Each structure stands twice: as structure tokens, then as C-alpha cells.
Amino acid sequence: MKKILSMTLLIFFSTAAYADQSEHELNTTGSCPRCSLSEKKMENANLSGADLSRSMLRKVNLRGADLSRANLSGSDLSGANLTRANLSHADLFGANLTKARIKGANFTGARLAGAIWTDGLPCSLSAAPGVCR
Amino acid sequence: MNLTSFRTLFLTAALLILPAHASAKILLGSYYGDEGWNMTQVDHQEAWQGKPDAVVHLFTDWDPLHTGNLFDQQALAVWNHGSVPMISWMPYFGVTTPIDISARIAAGEYDLYLNDWVTRMLTFLAGPDGVYSTADDRRVYLRFAHEMNSNWYMWGIDPSAYIAMWQHVHDIFAAKGIDATRLQWVWSVNNTDHSFYPAEQYYPGDSYVDWLAMDGYNWGISQPSSGWQSPTTVFDGMLTRLHALSPSKPVAISEVGSSSDSAGIDPYADKSQWVFDLFQYTQNKNIGMVVWFNRDKEMDWATFGGQAGDESYLAYNAYASYRLAVATLPDVLLDRNSARLISDADFLSDPTAGTGTGAFTLPPMATNPYASVTLELLSSWTGGYCARAHMASTQDINDWTVDLYLSEPLIGLWGTGYQMLNSHELRATAVNNNYLLHAGEATSFDYCAHGTLQTSVISGIHTTPFTSLQVDTPSLYAQGNFIASWIGGYCFEVIIHNKTAQNQPWLGMLLSLKDSTINTSWNATYAAASGDIVVSPLSWNAMISAMSSINVGFCADGRNHVDMILP
Numbered sequence: 194m195k196k197i198l199s200m201t202l203l204i205f206f207s208t209a210a211y212a213d214q215s216e217h218e219l220n221t222t223g224s225c226p227r228c229s230l231s232e233k234k235m236e237n238a239n240l241s242g243a244d245l246s247r248s249m250l251r252k253v254n255l256r257g258a259d260l261s262r263a264n265l266s267g268s269d270l271s272g273a274n275l276t277r278a279n280l281s282h283a284d285l286f287g288a289n290l291t292k293a294r295i296k297g298a299n300f301t302g303a304r305l306a307g308a309i310w311t312d313g314l315p316c317s318l319s320a321a322p323g324v325c326r
Numbered sequence: 327m328n329l330t331s332f333r334t335l336f337l338t339a340a341l342l343i344l345p346a347h348a349s350a351k352i353l354l355g356s357y358y359g360d361e362g363w364n365m366t367q368v369d370h371q372e373a374w375q376g377k378p379d380a381v382v383h384l385f386t387d388w389d390p391l392h393t394g395n396l397f398d399q400q401a402l403a404v405w406n407h408g409s410v411p412m413i414s415w416m417p418y419f420g421v422t423t424p425i426d427i428s429a430r431i432a433a434g435e436y437d438l439y440l441n442d443w444v445t446r447m448l449t450f451l452a453g454p455d456g457v458y459s460t461a462d463d464r465r466v467y468l469r470f471a472h473e474m475n476s477n478w479y480m481w482g483i484d485p486s487a488y489i490a491m492w493q494h495v496h497d498i499f500a501a502k503g504i505d506a507t508r509l510q511w512v513w514s515v516n517n518t519d520h521s522f523y524p525a526e527q528y529y530p531g532d533s534y535v536d537w538l539a540m541d542g543y544n545w546g547i548s549q550p551s552s553g554w555q556s557p558t559t560v561f562d563g564m565l566t567r568l569h570a571l572s573p574s575k576p577v578a579i580s581e582v583g584s585s586s587d588s589a590g591i592d593p594y595a596d597k598s599q600w601v602f603d604l605f606q607y608t609q610n611k612n613i614g615m616v617v618w619f620n621r622d623k624e625m626d627w628a629t630f631g632g633q634a635g636d637e638s639y640l641a642y643n644a645y646a647s648y649r650l651a652v653a654t655l656p657d658v659l660l661d662r663n664s665a666r667l668i669s670d671a672d673f674l675s676d677p678t679a680g681t682g683t684g685a686f687t688l689p690p691m692a693t694n695p696y697a698s699v700t701l702e703l704l705s706s707w708t709g710g711y712c713a714r715a716h717m718a719s720t721q722d723i724n725d726w727t728v729d730l731y732l733s734e735p736l737i738g739l740w741g742t743g744y745q746m747l748n749s750h751e752l753r754a755t756a757v758n759n760n761y762l763l764h765a766g767e768a769t770s771f772d773y774c775a776h777g778t779l780q781t782s783v784i785s786g787i788h789t790t791p792f793t794s795l796q797v798d799t800p801s802l803y804a805q806g807n808f809i810a811s812w813i814g815g816y817c818f819e820v821i822i823h824n825k826t827a828q829n830q831p832w833l834g835m836l837l838s839l840k841d842s843t844i845n846t847s848w849n850a851t852y853a854a855a856s857g858d859i860v861v862s863p864l865s866w867n868a869m870i871s872a873m874s875s876i877n878v879g880f881c882a883d884g885r886n887h888v889d890m891i892l893p
Binding site for chain 2: 213214215226227228229246247248249262263264266267282283284286287304306307
């Protein structure tokens with residue numbers, strides 16, 4: 194039993210700790226490209242202008258967050274909660290927004306070229322707001 | 327056995343299976359995450375691993391406000407530390423970057439920035455005396471617009487614009503007089519294509535590129551679509567493609583890391599094994615540079631300074647496997663007392679030294695009645711070479727092999743199949759797009775090996791003639807002919823002749839097809855579509871009239887290799 198428990202702790206530590214490091218990097222520098230922030234709770238966070246390019250943001254809670262002019266290119270936002278988030282002029286080039294919740298979100302001037310929209314279709318084939326090209 | 331003792335046993339065993347000899351020198355490098363700021367972690371890592379990093383990787387973008395820090399602080403700190411900076415230079419400057427940035431750069435829209443940046447680079451390369459082309463000059467690996475075959479960088483949207491951009495930028499460097507012994511151009515792709523276009527379509531050309539490079543990671547089981555991938559799985563497909571693209575260029579792994587997210591009982595041991603496997607792979611494949619991505623980002627990539635490890639050094643978590651694997655690597659001559667740190671040959675991975683067929687006596691051409699093989703030297707360097715074997719057919723053949731005796735181990739072979747017959751002899755084999763050669767046609771394949779081409783020997787050519795098959799019995803005579811043949815398919819007809827003055831029964835025949843499947847047939851019943859096939863007569867041709875003939879036949883997909891038995 195002791196052996197099984199110690200193995201479980203090792204696995205938990207190795208998969209969770211680098212996500213904490215990502216959060217620390219974001220909190221201290223205001224940016225975190227290629228970071229692991231999936232399922233983090235960041236409601237109403239001020240991430241205006243932040244570099245979160247190519248980050249893992251699956252199921253992250255960014256409800257009401259300010260992501261205006263943020264670089265989210267190549268990020269995986271599938272299942273994210275973006276309700277009432279401000280994504281105006283954000284760069285979402287190549288981002289994955291499949292099943293993201295976007296009710297009330299502001300996409301004014303956001304770049305969505307190459308992005309996958311909430312319905313799982315390429316931006317250019319969806320009724321996505323923002324700029325697909 | 328507890329986990330610690332298991333891991334110790336595992337590490338010792340893994341070390342023993344590393345190659346006993348150094349196959350080639352390697353440039354060891356790392357990305358540590360702070361882009362040239364605060365090099366303390368690199369100092370500590372080098373002390374821990376017992377070897378210096380010849381290359382330290384940093385990223386920068388095209389924001390003009392970042393140019394000053396890059397050359398005055400970041401790259402300078404890396405050089406003063408005693409490593410050659412590899413600068414990943416990304417044509418992006420925030421959300422205002424136009425989506426057609428590549429085309430705009432190619433059109434000269436950013437020449438003002440570019441000329442300033444290249445002038446700053448020239449000054450940096452000139453070294454402390456400020457005079458370019460003197461003994462204190464610095465060096466840089468410039469990795470421009472990397473991972474263009476992805477869907478996450480907009481500079482890869484249009485391959486033709488990308489190539490035009492690369493060539494335009496390269497031309498500005500050339501116009502400033504920056505040469506290959508100071509700056510090496512690294513063309514770096516993602517290990518798998520995520521763009522609409524394959525990596526090859528972005529290649530700017532041999533005269534614009536010094537190194538081919540690839541980035542790849544083992545994501546473990548973290549992704550819905552991923553599994554635990556060995557270094558071979560991560561890199562071998564792209565490595566084959568890069569060698570095919572330009573066989574003589576040195577190859578780097580410019581970003582690499584492994585998650586510990588495995589399904590095994592000990593994720594640390596699985597990641598440790600991966601580290602050993604990577605360095606074994608890089609030595610076996612003659613990779614010239616390996617730059618570990620030593621920063622936990624999307625996953626726990628780091629082997630030093632990350633959040634996990636199986637040993638500690640000062641305040642750093644570390645993986646002992648990296649330290650042990652690095653200890654067995656062949657050394658790169660990094661001399662921190664030298665103004666230029668490494669030799670020109672090591673900086674360039676010496677891909678062209680000794681090139682020139684005039685300096686070599688090539689192995690003689692080999693022939694048989696159906697084909698001939700000649701060897702051409704593509705490139706050579708101290709301890710190795712790349713060659714192209716040209717095979718020309720003088721008659722129709724529908725299968726072939728070429729045996730080569732090599733004095734030193736093979737590095738790789740591209741353009742056809744092969745198998746090692748023993749440690750020195752390889753057999754190049756025909757594949758689906760080159761097995762069929764009509765008279766006067768030719769094919770070729772490339773290979774690289776250690777040693778010299780002079781000591782290679784073509785030890786055999788084996789060909790299968792493209793001729794008709796004849797089978798004779800006391801009463802019947804059958805002749806099979808390929809009545810049509812093309813890459814990927816053929817039609818085969820058998821004429822069965824009754825050579826006696828009496829009617830004779832035809833009981834059928836046995837055909838054996840190798841690597842093909844029948845898709846249509848006539849005048850007989852075929853019991854199967856592939857392999858060994860019993861062919862039976864129909865009611866109207868089971869008896870062949872005296873001195874008469876019938877014909878049966880089929881068309882098939884695949885290679886045209888048929889054996890025929892007539893009872």
C-alpha cells in the first residue's frame with residue numbers, strides 16, 4: 194500500500210507542478226507564452242496585452258477577464274469559459290476555441306485567421322465574429 | 327525493490343547500452359528560459375552535467391525596441407558566458423503584426439528595421455575590437471522564422487512568400503558581408519506538418535541555408551491524440567525527409583523535451599529512458615547539434631531546473647539520466663580560452679571539407695547484363711561522406727537489388743529501401759516507385775556513411791528480367807507475357823497451346839503473385855486474388871482443340887512479379 198501511495202504522489206507532482214510554475218510566471222511577468230494553464234480559475238483577470246501564445250488553456254475560467262490586445266495565437270482554449278471576456282484586438286491566429294463559452298464576449302477587431310471556432314469549424318467556415326483573414 | 331533502487335539499476339543498465347564509441351562530435355546546447363538574462367542557471371547546469379553547453383538558445387521577435395537589449399545584453403551575455411548564442415528570430419511584433427508579414431518583408435517593407443538589425447548583428451559579430459573579420463570575431467546560429475510548417479505561426483501561411491522573405495533577409499546579410507564562419511543560417515521545422523503545406527515547400531534552397539533543424543517533443547499521454555513516443559517516433563520521419571531535401575547539410579535538433587506523463591508505474595524512469603534513447607538516437611543518426619528545451623512550459627520538459635527530477639543539485643531538481651547521457655557524448659572542442667570558442671569546422675559541422683570528386687578515385691562502375699551502377703560523391707567531411715548511386719537499366723527489368731560494401735558504418739540511406747546484410751554490407755532494394763525500369767531508364771538513391779567513398783565497393787547487382795515465362799509439358803505449351811505494365815500495376819496474359827494432333831484437356835494452372843492483387847480477369851476462374859492462385863478453365867475452354875490455342879489473363883494492382891506452374 195505504501196508503494197502504491199508513493200507512486201501516486203510522484204505522478205501527481207510531476208503533472209501538476211509545472212502548471213503552478215506557469216501560473217507563477219504569469220503572475221510575476223504578466224505573460225506566459227507556451228504555458229500550461231488549463232482548468233485554472235482566472236475570472237476577471239487583467240491580462241490585457243499579455244503574451245499567452247501557444248499556451249494550454251483548456252477549460253480555463255477566464256470569465257470577465259480582460260484579454261484585449263493579448264497574444265493568444267496558437268493557444269488551445271477549447272472548453273474555456275470566456276463569458277463576458279474582453280478579447281478586442283486580441284491575436285487568436287490559429288487558436289482552438291472549440292466548445293469555448295463566449296456569451297457576451299467582445300471580439301471586436303480580434304484576429305481569428307486560422308482559428309477553430311466554438312463549433313469546431315475553421316473560422317472562415319463559421320459565423321465567427323472578428324477578422325478571419 | 328523500492329523506486330530509488332529500481333531507478334538506480336535502470337540508469338546503470340541504460341548507460342551500458344549507449345554506444346561504446348563516439349560516432350561524431352556534437353554541439354550540446356540548451357534553452358534555459360531567460361533569453362540571455364541571468365546566466366546563473368546555465369553556470370550551475372554546466373557544473374552539474376560536467377560539460378559546457380556549446381550553444382545557448384534564446385528567442386527574440388521583430389520589435390525594434392528589443393534590438394538593443396538583444397545585442398548589448400542578451401546575446402553578449404551568452405557569448406561572454408562562453409557559449410555560442412542560437413537566436414530564434416521570430417518575424418512578429420505583437421498583435422499589430424500583419425498576417426501577410428512574410429510577403430511584406432519579402433517586398434522590402436521592413437528594410438529599415440532589417441538593415442538596422444543586421445548592422446547591429448555585424449557589430450556584435452565583429453567582437454571586442456569592433457572590426458569584422460579579425461581574430462576576436464564572435465559567432466551566432468541564426469534560427470529565423472522557425473516551425474513555419476505549423477498552424478501557430480503566421481509566417482508560414484504562404485510557402486512562396488516565406489521563401490521570398492527568407493531569401494530577401496539572407497540577401498541583406500550577404501550584402502553586409504556576413505559570412506558562414508561568423509553566422510550560420512538554421513532552417514528549423516516542426517517534426518510534423520501542421521500547415522496546409524509540407525515542410526519541404528518552405529525550403530529556401532541550399533545556398534540560403536547552412537543547417538537543417540527540427541523541433542520535437544514527447545508529450546506523453548497528456549494529449550487526447552498523443553501517446554508515449556520514442557525519440558525515433560518523434561524525429562525519424564522528419565529526419566528522413568530532411569536528408570532527402572538536402573543530403574549534405576548538417577542536421578540539428580533545435581528544440582527537444584520529454585514529458586514524464588507516461589502510463590508507466592514510474593514516470594521519472596520513463597522520462598529517464600527517453601533521455602538515454604534520445605542521445606543514443608542522435609549519435610546513431612549523426613545529428614550535429616542537440617538543444618534541450620530546459621524549461622517546464624506546456625509540459626515538464628526540463629531535465630535541470632524544472633519542478634521535478636530524481637536528484638537535486640544546489641536548489642535545482644534534475645534528471646540524472648541527462649547528466650549521465652551527456653557524459654558519454656563525444657566532445658565538441660569548446661575552448662573558452664579561445665576568442666572564437668569553437669573551430670570553424672565545428673561551428674559549421676564541417677559539411678563541405680574535402681568536397682570535390684576530383685580529389686577522389688571513385689569505386690568502379692558495376693554491371694550485369696541488364697543494368698549498371700555508378701557512384702557519385704555528393705559531399706564529404708572528416709570521417710564521413712554522402713554519395714549517390716545511379717542505377718541504369720540496359721534491358722527491361724522488374725526488380726533489382728544493389729549490394730554495397732562499406733568500410734565504416736552506414737549513417738543513412740534515402741530514396742529506396744535497404745537492409746543490412748552484415749555490419750559492413752548493405753543491400754539497397756527496389757521499392758514501389760522504382761522497381762520497374764525499362765531499357766534506358768535510370769533511378770538513384772543516396773546514402774551517407776562514415777569513412778571514405780574510396781573504400782566503398784559495389785559488391786553485387788541483382789536484377790529480375792522483364793521477360794516472358796514459358797512452361798512446356800508433353801502436350802501443352804504455355805507462354806506468359808506482361809502485356810502491359812506501369813508503376814503500380816500490370817496485365818498478364820497466358821497463351822496455352824495444344825501442340826499435339828489430338829484435342830487435349832486443360833486442367834488449369836497455378837499462378838503465384840508477389841505483392842499484387844488481381845482486379846480483373848478473363849477466360850478462367852481465379853480461386854483467389856493474390857498469393858498462390860489456382861486458375862481453372864471455364865466450360866468452353868477446358869478442352870483445347872488440336873494445334874490450337876486459348877488465352878487467359880488478368881490485370882492486377884501492385885508489383886509485376888508472377889510465377890507460373892502448368893500441371
